[in-house]
Amino acid sequence: xxxxxxxxxxxxxxxxxxxxxxxxxxxxxxxxxxxxxxxxxxxxxxxxxxxxxxxxxxxxxxxxxxxxxxxxxxxxxxxxxxxxxxxxxxxxxxxxxxxxxxxxxxxxxxxxxxxxxxxxxxxxxxxxxxxxxxxxxxxxxxxxxxxxxxxxxxxxxxxxxxxxxxxxxxxxxxxxxxxxxxxxxxxxxxxxxxxxxxxxxxxxxxxxxxxxxxxxxxxxxxxxxxxxxxxxxxxxxxxxxxxxxxxxxxxxxxxxxxxxxxxxxxxxxxxxxxxxxxxxxxxxxxxxxxxxxxxxxxxxxxxxxxxxxxxxxxxxxxxxxxxxxxxxxxxxxxxxxxxxxxxxxxxxxxxxxxxxxxxxxxxxxx
Amino acid sequence: xxxxxxxxxxxxxxxxxxxxxxxxxxxxxxxxxxxxxxxxxxxxxxxxxxxxxxxxxxxxxxxxxxxxxxxxxxxxxxxxxxxxxxxxxxxxxxxxxxxxxxxxxxxxxxxxxxxxxxxxxxxxxxxxxxxxxxxxxxxxxxxxxxxxxxxxxxxxxxxxxxxxxxxxxxxxxxxxxxxxxxxxxxxxxxxxxxxxxxxxxxxxxxxxxxxxxxxxxxxxxxxxxxxxxxxxxxxxxxxxxxxxxxxxxxxxxxxxxxxxxxxxxxxxxxxxxxxxxxxxxxxxxxxxxxxxxxxx
Amino acid sequence: xxxxxxxxxxxxxxxxxxxxxxxxxxxxxxxxxxxxxxxxxxxxxxxxxxxxxxxxxxxxxxxxxxxxxxxxxxxxxxxxxxxxxxxxxxxxxxxxxxxxxxxxxxxxxxxxxxxxxxxxxxxxxxxxxxxxxxxxxxxxxxxxxxxxxxxxxxxxxxxxxxxxxxxxxxxxxxxxxxxxxxxxxxxxxxxxxxxxxxxxxxxxxxxxxxxxxxxxxxxxxxxxxxxxxxxxxxxxxxxxxxxxxxxxxxxxxxxxxxxxxxxxxxxxxxxxxxxxxxxxxxxxxxxxxxxxxxxxxxxxxxxxxxxxxxxxxxx
Numbered sequence: 001x002x003x004x005x006x007x008x009x010x011x012x013x014x015x016x017x018x019x020x021x022x023x024x025x026x027x028x029x030x031x032x033x034x035x036x037x038x039x040x041x042x043x044x045x046x047x048x049x050x051x052x053x054x055x056x057x058x059x060x061x062x063x064x065x066x067x068x069x070x071x072x073x074x075x076x077x078x079x080x081x082x083x084x085x086x087x088x089x090x091x092x093x094x095x096x097x098x099x100x101x102x103x104x105x106x107x108x109x110x111x112x113x114x115x116x117x118x119x120x121x122x123x124x125x126x127x128x129x130x131x132x133x134x135x136x137x138x139x140x141x142x143x144x145x146x147x148x149x150x151x152x153x154x155x156x157x158x159x160x161x162x163x164x165x166x167x168x169x170x171x172x173x174x175x176x177x178x179x180x181x182x183x184x185x186x187x188x189x190x191x192x193x194x195x196x197x198x199x200x201x202x203x204x205x206x207x208x209x210x211x212x213x214x215x216x217x218x219x220x221x222x223x224x225x226x227x228x229x230x231x232x233x234x235x236x237x238x239x240x241x242x243x244x245x246x247x248x249x250x251x252x253x254x255x256x257x258x259x260x261x262x263x264x265x266x267x268x269x270x271x272x273x274x275x276x277x278x279x280x281x282x283x284x285x286x287x288x289x290x291x292x293x294x295x296x297x298x299x300x301x302x303x304x305x306x307x308x309x310x311x312x313x314x315x316x317x318x319x320x321x322x323x324x325x326x327x328x329x330x331x332x333x334x335x336x337x338x339x340x341x342x343x344x345x346x347x348x349x350x351x352x353x354x355x356x357x358x359x360x361x362x363x364x365x366x
Numbered sequence: 367x368x369x370x371x372x373x374x375x376x377x378x379x380x381x382x383x384x385x386x387x388x389x390x391x392x393x394x395x396x397x398x399x400x401x402x403x404x405x406x407x408x409x410x411x412x413x414x415x416x417x418x419x420x421x422x423x424x425x426x427x428x429x430x431x432x433x434x435x436x437x438x439x440x441x442x443x444x445x446x447x448x449x450x451x452x453x454x455x456x457x458x459x460x461x462x463x464x465x466x467x468x469x470x471x472x473x474x475x476x477x478x479x480x481x482x483x484x485x486x487x488x489x490x491x492x493x494x495x496x497x498x499x500x501x502x503x504x505x506x507x508x509x510x511x512x513x514x515x516x517x518x519x520x521x522x523x524x525x526x527x528x529x530x531x532x533x534x535x536x537x538x539x540x541x542x543x544x545x546x547x548x549x550x551x552x553x554x555x556x557x558x559x560x561x562x563x564x565x566x567x568x569x570x571x572x573x574x575x576x577x578x579x580x581x582x583x584x585x586x587x588x589x590x591x592x593x594x595x596x597x598x599x600x601x602x603x604x605x606x607x608x609x610x611x612x613x614x615x616x617x618x619x620x621x622x623x624x625x626x627x628x629x630x631x632x633x634x635x636x637x638x639x640x641x642x643x644x645x646x647x648x649x650x651x652x653x654x655x656x657x658x659x660x661x662x
Numbered sequence: 663x664x665x666x667x668x669x670x671x672x673x674x675x676x677x678x679x680x681x682x683x684x685x686x687x688x689x690x691x692x693x694x695x696x697x698x699x700x701x702x703x704x705x706x707x708x709x710x711x712x713x714x715x716x717x718x719x720x721x722x723x724x725x726x727x728x729x730x731x732x733x734x735x736x737x738x739x740x741x742x743x744x745x746x747x748x749x750x751x752x753x754x755x756x757x758x759x760x761x762x763x764x765x766x767x768x769x770x771x772x773x774x775x776x777x778x779x780x781x782x783x784x785x786x787x788x789x790x791x792x793x794x795x796x797x798x799x800x801x802x803x804x805x806x807x808x809x810x811x812x813x814x815x816x817x818x819x820x821x822x823x824x825x826x827x828x829x830x831x832x833x834x835x836x837x838x839x840x841x842x843x844x845x846x847x848x849x850x851x852x853x854x855x856x857x858x859x860x861x862x863x864x865x866x867x868x869x870x871x872x873x874x875x876x877x878x879x880x881x882x883x884x885x886x887x888x889x890x891x892x893x894x895x896x897x898x899x900x901x902x903x904x905x906x907x908x909x910x911x912x913x914x915x916x917x918x919x920x921x922x923x924x925x926x927x928x929x930x931x932x933x934x935x936x937x938x939x940x941x942x943x944x945x946x947x948x949x950x951x952x953x954x955x956x957x958x959x960x961x962x963x964x965x966x967x968x969x970x971x972x973x974x975x976x977x
Contacts, residue, residue: 050803075515075869076482082871086764089756090773096838097780100791107794164696172690173697182697185704191961192707192954193899195928199950203710225703232700258689286784289901289928293935314786318902321790339787346782354775456865461767488867498858502880511876512866562862569866 021068033060057088108340111333115139122300131327140338142301143316149305150216150312151285154223162231170239189229197225198290216305219295227280234276238269271360278353282346288314313342407432413467415452422448424632435604437614440624445633446607450575454490455483491571495578497558499550506546512569536564537594556587576606592617615645623653715948723945732949734914738924743897746836751890754841758848781842789906792835797826805919820920827909830918835903840893847889851882884967891964895957904929927953
């Protein structure tokens with residue numbers, strides 16, 4: 001009995017100290033890895049830094065494991081490899097981010113000028129001639145306006161829609177069957193693919209206005225379907241975070257429920273609600289597919305959302321990439337400038353959301 | 367511990383010489399004030415503990431007797447938990463925490479240059495204030511959790527034996543032996559804490575640290591754990607932090623009293639002596655005031 | 663919360679403010695109305711889609727029945743999305759672990775912000791980048807290599823594309839697009855691992871990686887799976903990146919590196935819709951319906967895992 005219990009199981013008295021792979025050792029391994037990476041890939045023609053880095057990374061991990069295994073022990077080696085893998089993963093993720101940002105800036109800079117923001121692409125013969133000479137003609141002003149109009153309309157629809165639904169879920173209809181049904185349906189709505197929302201809006205307007213109807217309003221409806229669940233979810237979460245004690249204090253003063261909501265609950269939650277709205281806008285402002293089939297493409301300004309096609313920025317970029325026309329490079333330049341504008345807009349919205357969240361948060365809440 | 371209880375007696379706890387015939391070392395008798403380096407004594411030498419630049423505990427020098435229960439008492443915030451955590455280098459989990467001075471375990475400095483904290487924690491186990499069995503693991507797996515880290519290959523029979531031995535050692539075997547595959551989180555608070563103790567002793571540590579182990583438990587579970595401590599001390603050196611002076615009086619042979627001069631000042635070891643002495647006629651006035659309930 | 667006993671205590675519960683005043687009636691009515699509108703909207707979506715799709719479901723368009731038409735599209739949709747999921751999930755989990763447990767605490771928030779930025783980039787921009795930068799690079803450096811050494815696998819057989827407009831390229835770009843979703847949810851879950859369990863692990867003498875395996879990953883498992891499902895849902899519905907990058911053909915194509923690829927439902931609609939009329943449009947709407955059903959199923963599964971999983975984790 002005693003032999004079984006003491007020998008294999010009683011852990012051998014491991015010494016507290018042992019060799020450690022210090023910082024110097026790690027740098028040494030890194031240097032070796034880089035050397036191997038270069039040595040293995042340089043001889044091939046068409047040398048690429050990418051492959052060299054990949055080989056270096058793999059070598060680093062393999063060598064670290066082996067050396068640590070010998071110098072330290074198996075568990076420490078596994079720990080080091082894990083650390084290396086996590087760090088590598090993070091670096092890998094930064095590469096596409098950097099690449100996309102760099103590409104958009106580099107290519108978009110060519111036409112990031114005043115003409116881009118004021119012109120449209122309805123060219124006169126004189127302008128076409130000038131373009132052939134290399135002049136920077138044509139722009140996306142109509143598309144930018146289109147984006148503002150369509151997204152603006154969608155926001156005007158989605159925010160009250162979403163906010164009131166959230167108010168119902170949190171304040172009025174708590175635990176009712178209707179509330180449960182609504183919550184389930186909001187979940188379903190979050191999952192609607194954007195193109196399907198576009199198909200719905202198209203079908204809806206076709207029923208009332210005939211086949212082939214394109215309008216800014218139709219696009220706004222599609223975007224509303226996409227935005228509303230996002231607004232509902234974030235507003236609901238924010239409203240739930242408001243402590244009940246605040247509501248009770250207001251009721252105890254004789255304030256009716258609706259006024260409590262308007263004057264106490266919403267202002268307390270406003271930071272989160274605004275953040276949610278900003279993020280919802282950021283999400284739909286880059287949508288292309290539903291807009292393609294609802295608002296279509298137009299080469300000039302149309303400020304009337306109720307009738308006629310209306311181009312938006314993402315559709316503009318897509319359209320003129322697929323069909324650049326004869327002056328290809330000029331078209332591509334405009335496409336990239338549009339992409340740059342889009343990325344900037346979304347980036348600003350994202351940052352705005354973050355700023356709102358920190359600045360407007362009432363002190364002492366959460 | 368009866369000699370006839372074949373499962374429990376002849377277990378050597380991580381001794382360098384693993385002879386099964388080693389007589390059970392005579393426990394340090396109450397009243398011995400002379401520090402001893404035999405067995406698994408811990409000695410702290412001029413220990414300062416910092417959190418970044420803030421000096422939390424200053425100049426602690428003490429000896430902890432092997433195979434005995436030592437209690438750390440003192441008012442809130444006086445640093446007793448901090449000192450406890452420095453004994454297994456758990457305070458390092460907080461970024462910026464560091465130590466100056468030495469902590470010797472059997473003469474080996476735990477803070478030596480080449481010492482790996484991971485190895486230290488295997489030798490010096492810890493039980494926390496709130497029981498924390500791993501929620502996604504069964505009772506069986508919980509007990510083996512620490513053991514599995516060190517040993518990849520083991521026979522099922524050996525593992526079963528270890529689980530039984532550890533659960534018996536924690537006085538939990540009878541209650542859970544029929545549901546070893548149920549989740550650890552399904553037990554009562556007191557049972558969960560005993561499970562954590564079983565988990566800690568499964569890796570055969572030299573020392574068992576307990577940070578207010580009963581403060582989240584009801585009185586009956588508390589009694590059970592205190593009972594357990596008195597049994598465990600035959601095989602382990604136990605250090606317990608407690609807010610409950612009566613508990614310290616019940617379970618410990620030696621007591622260390624920590625105190626702060628004022629808020630913002632570092633905590634200090636005011637007095638350390640046999641428990642009877644600390645409670646009956648302590649040397650320092652602050653100790654006297656604390657144990658008679660004048661403050662704290 | 664103690665309410666003072668008052669003579670009115672029996673008649674009025676202060677927390678149950680009566681909803682009888684006019685303001686409340688209007689306001690409450692608006693809220694309820696908005697909620698009901700959600701149900702109406704969803705019903706409308708279902709009704710309209712089914713109504714517009716029905717004609718195409720049971721007749722042959724261009725001598726092809728619906729299922730023969732939508733089959734390859736479903737195949738392409740699933741192939742692209744599942745590949746993207748396979749690529750993105752391990753990387754996303756590793757990045758989430760890095761940000762929550764390896765990166766210096768001070769930097770963690772900023773790093774998370776950068777990863778979130780990936781989600782901000784509109785899909786059309788990803789499409790443009792994919793086809794002008796990523797596809798050429800990968801078709802020059804990676805595909806020939808795969809084609810030379812691994813063509814015995816059906817995935818890498820055939821003639822490697824020189825333009826890079828292949829299923830594998832699309833899968834990589836989709837992976838980049840869904841990674842931020844998976845990472846964000848994983849990060850949240852990993853961050854919430856109770857400190858108590860992490861310390862329990864460390865106190866037993868675990869290394870950092872062992873602690874993660876013992877305490878963090880089991881706790882976060884259902885959250886990660888639910889995040890992955892949400893990412894999958896997003897990948898299934900992605901249109902523009904696929905429409906721009908992929909070079910489509912009719913049929914079932916398993917090879918990932920040639921110019922002949924099964925298209926996805928969404929990209930197919932985007933490409934064909936502007937030029938379609940009559941029953942062709944009905945057919946496209948029908949494929950959209952199929953896509954909706956698929957994404958609905960995936961999202962429902964994600965929610966179920968998220969709900970049951972978290973309850974189990976609370977010990």
